[in-house]
Amino acid sequence: RKEVEQDPGPFNVPEGATVAFNCTYSNSASQSFFWYRQDCRKEPKLLMSVYSSGNEDGRFTAQLNRASQYISLLIRDSKLSDSATYLCACLGAMGRRALTFGSGTRLQVQP
Amino acid sequence: EPEVTQTPSHQVTQMGQEVILRCVPISNHLYFYWYRQILGQKVEFLVSFYNNEISEKSEIFDDQFSVERPDGSNFTLKIRSTKLEDSAMYFCASSADAQETQYFGPGTRLLVL
Numbered sequence: 427r428k429e430v431e432q433d434p435g436p437f438n439v440p441e442g443a444t445v446a447f448n449c450t451y452s453n454s455a456s457q458s459f460f461w462y463r464q465d466c467r468k469e470p471k472l473l474m475s476v477y478s479s480g481n482e483d484g485r486f487t488a489q490l491n492r493a494s495q496y497i498s499l500l501i502r503d504s505k506l507s508d509s510a511t512y513l514c515a516c517l518g519a520m521g522r523r524a525l526t527f528g529s530g531t532r533l534q535v536q537p
Numbered sequence: 538e539p540e541v542t543q544t545p546s547h548q549v550t551q552m553g554q555e556v557i558l559r560c561v562p563i564s565n566h567l568y569f570y571w572y573r574q575i576l577g578q579k580v581e582f583l584v585s586f587y588n589n590e591i592s593e594k595s596e597i598f599d600d601q602f603s604v605e606r607p608d609g610s611n612f613t614l615k616i617r618s619t620k621l622e623d624s625a626m627y628f629c630a631s632s633a634d635a636q637e638t639q640y641f642g643p644g645t646r647l648l649v650l
Contacts, residue, residue: 468643469628472638475638513580522582522585522595523568523636524570524582524585525580527579528579530579
């Protein structure tokens with residue numbers, strides 16, 4: 427089983443749609459969780475940290491479910507500019523204080 | 538807003554040559570990292586660095602790789618004898634604390650011919 431697993435997509439959605447991504451992690455010792463956004467051939471950019479209580483930033487909501495070992499990202503009212511690959515990352519997933527990334531979920535928002 | 542910078546943005550080299558990739562982390566950060574991303578694959582951890590020494594490294598980070606903080610601002614990754622399979626995007630990242638968010642530089646695209 428992969429340490430961090432994501433559905434690669436692509437998710438093709440119309441503008442204005444709501445879309446949700448899930449990510450599962452295998453190591454229960456993972457300590458912190460993040461969603462990064464990566465545009466083609468660019469660096470990962472932090473979208474948001476993920477907390478057990480859930481957190482929201484504008485149109486984006488992230489949730490962590492430690493019991494089931496998954497994190498989620500919800501994007502409401504999708505914009506064309508949301509088109510990117512969304513990377514789930516866990517800190518401490520392999521017993522180390524480094525990020526372990528999923529392979530990413532590609533989102534394409536269409537007009 | 539402070540950001541991580543990396544040079545060069547692109548590097549083309551011949552197999553067997555040495556390359557040095559440079560990074561300037563965010564100035565008040567204490568933890569530094571190198572990651573790589575082979576085209577079409579996921580971002581993979583190489584090494585972390587704290588207090589002037591390697592704190593952790595992955596199985597990818599073999600004897601061909603080394604890191605150094607030669608002065609108060611730069612953080613370098615050296616690949617001693619490049620192989621074709623070293624072709625990838627190399628990202629530097631830094632964080633204020635081991636548990637804190639890591640911020641990534643724009644990357645160096647390395648092509649080994």
